[in-house]
Amino acid sequence: MFGYYLQLAWRSIKKTPVMSALMVLALGVGVAIVMTMLTLQHVESNNALAAKNEQLFYLQLNSSPADELFFGSLENGMPRMVSYRTATTLLKSSIPSHSVAMFRSMFVLSMDDADYQPGSIVGRVSSRDFFSLFDVPFIYGKVWNKQADESAKYQVVIDQTLNQQLFGGGNSVGKTLRLEGKPYQVIGVVHDFMPVPSVQDLTMGKTGGNTHLYLPFGLVRAEQLTPYGQKSCAASDANQDVELGMSANEAFEVELQNLCIWLQFWAELPNADAKARYVDYLQQYFNEQKKLGFFARDFDYALSTPQQWLNLNHVVSNDTKVTTWLALVFLVICIVNTVALLTAKLWRQAPEAGIRQALGASRGAIFVQNLVEAGFVGILGGAFGILLSQVMLMVVRSILANNGAALLGTDSSIYSTDSTMLAVTVLVALISSVLAGLYPAWQVSRTQPAHYLKVQ
Amino acid sequence: MFEFGPILRTLWRNKIGASLIILQSALTLAIVANATFVLQQRLQLINQPTGIDEQHLFTIDVKPLGQGLFSVGEIQRDTLELRQITGVVDASYISDKPLSGSYSQSNRNAQDDDTTFTISLNQLTTDPHGLHTLGVALEQGRFFNDSDMVRDLKEGKVVVISRGVADAAFGEGVNPIGQQITTFGLPPTGKHKQALKDSQLFTVVGVAADANITSVASVNDGVIFLPFYQPDKSVTYLIRCQPSQCNQLMLAVPQKLKQLDNHRIITGVSTVMSNKDELLRADHTMVVMMMAAIVLVSSITGLGVIGLTLIWVNRRRWQIGVRRALGATRMGIVRYFLMENLLVTSIGLCFGVILTLGLNQLLVEYYQMQALPLSYLLLGMACVWLLGLSAAFVPALRTTTISPAVATRSI
Structure with a gap:
């Protein structure tokens, strides 16, 4: 029976090609646009740390001075980063199984090889737990030792891409590169860690937190490293002023001990108990520092999971969200449009239904036959929609590629539909088609055959 | 002269078809008005003069090697x-x-x-x-x-x-x-x-x-x-x-x-205009998106109205024939269909105003958009009206080809 209904549906579609094409087109365009927007949103909000989402926490402390909020404070009222003084103290706590204090810094990279054209490179200056906390596996060598986080050790860890670029790949442990003219020894090569958005550091946009080069935290003081990116200071910070006649070292020491915020801090807390103890520890530290006059406000903190951190930083832009809502309204318009046309079309075929009914077909059979025809249009529309959404994503990719996305480190290839999105696509197409077909099929099945027999 | 009575009675018999068009024009207004407003705001931002000689400026970075x-x-x-x-x-x-x-x-x-x-x-x-x-x-x-x-x-x-x-x-x-x-x-x-x-x-x-x-x-x-x-x-x-x-x-x-x-590296030669484009990239994208939204919504709704009116005209061939036989002019019939469309669209626009303001309210509340000025609402209404009328015009003209003889033939 089903085959016969399909045949009837096909015949009916062929009878009104323009009208049928219009319905398939409308449904297809609606599905395609919603799909494209959902994919964009899905990609923009991707959580690369989902596997450890319950254990990793980004730390914010209520460290703004009494009379103003730090520039760029988030909507939970707390600044995005912590100061060097806070970070170095918190790193000493043994409650988290791993903790990381880090920031981006800019270097001039050169090689002893005279043919190598020197250039600037952004490196991540971090404590050694970075690789274990974010699960970045080593290919060769290992991470720097604990001392390198406290005193200057001229060592670096590079990733596969940079290893390929500088040394042509292979085991480069022990080889040398130069930063600001000084020799640094490669002690490890890791897999590329380039999540989009760069959840580990969202201070510099969607991908700004990703780097190919990692340096030990102990270099900060020795090399007077400063962040390449955000740094916020408070005018009312009494610790801030650099006195006239201070040496460069003394002046930098002031920068390390003042309230200015420029480091990101992550802690890995394996269970609720550890988290509770850590909060106690934070409170103790905070109140102690408040007594010393370092902090001005009352204790408050935020420990955000990677997902919460992504949401808090609005990685999905409002523009994308608004456009997605408009796309959904548009899909509703397309469905309404298809329902209207289908109703009219099936209604026109009501005399045929009347005859079939008079010849003994049950109401259910008429309903199913019309639903098959409606569903057929819907499935064609859905299939067309999936096809069209792939074309649209291809266009998005090419626009991104042309816009110099490579320059920003945005990998345009990420804008492709994954399996989840494909499942949602099929679902949206199916639901729209059923929605579009249900009503007209039911209506036609309720017609009185006698009425049409009379007219004929 | 405006056959409101017959039109309303016909529509009442065709409740579903009419209400679907009403719904569609309401949603269309919601999208067109809001999208036009967002579009206009972004264009304003893009075209706003900055006050510096942006066309003739570029920057260059210099870093010492040591x-x-x-x-x-x-x-x-x-x-x-x-x-x-x-x-x-x-x-x-x-x-x-x-x-x-x-x-x-x-x-x-x-x-x-x-x-x-x-x-x-x-x-x-x-x-x-x-x-x-x-x-x-x-x-x-x-x-x-x-x-x-x-x-x-x-x-x-x-x-x-x-x-x-x-x-x-x-x-x-x-x-x-x-x-x-x-x-x-x-x-x-x-x-x-x-x-x-x-x-x-x-x-x-x-x-x-x-x-x-x-x-x-x-x-x-x-x-x-x-x-x-x-x-x-x-x-x-x-x-x-x-x-x-x-x-x-x-x-x-x-x-x-x-x-x-x-003994230094020279990088980052870039024009100020390219910086500006980079800064406005999201806005440029939004302009394209909103234009696409307006065009797509209008064409889908327009085509939908054409299709539906076409079907209605076909279904009422006999009725039209009778009216023609009873002395109605061709233009009278065309006017009837246009009036019918205008009436349906107008009802849709009434609901549309509520939907538009509701959608705008959501955008204001959750996504830091601005409140829709009245002028955009009126502009949107005019657009949807015009869209409906012009879409209905082609099928309505078809009625002129229906001869009064249809009335005698069909029975």
């Missing part, structure tokens, strides 16, 4: 040499690249005797040629001269502020020349006098015209120019070129800098 800071002598030599190149209008040292969205901003609460107000501004450090290179006019007083320039801000004595900062700090109409101000834009008056007694104060020597230098949209009161060579590991030069000389200069300038001192 360690150490850039010396003032080096900067002065470089800029002096750059100004000699033919095609260069002016060149200067600048702390932040114009329209790059990267800047140093300060927001301060200022307390007058009884009121609290916020002054937020960008701090821009540059040399005596800075203002002319940017192409911003000096409204009052003078810009820096060589003797104003310092290496340590603590030795600085004078500043130039933009008109917006002057108005915010001292009040409109007050002559700012000769007044004292901090680098955060606070005047030492009122309660401030005490609070700022230890702060370093600068004398305002000039007022520049308002311009969006660091960011495309004005996000604050303005700019404070500081005559200060920041001790830094790298330096940025801003070059203003004569019309159509930029392309050639973007090659000549790096060469010249290399020639002056080869």
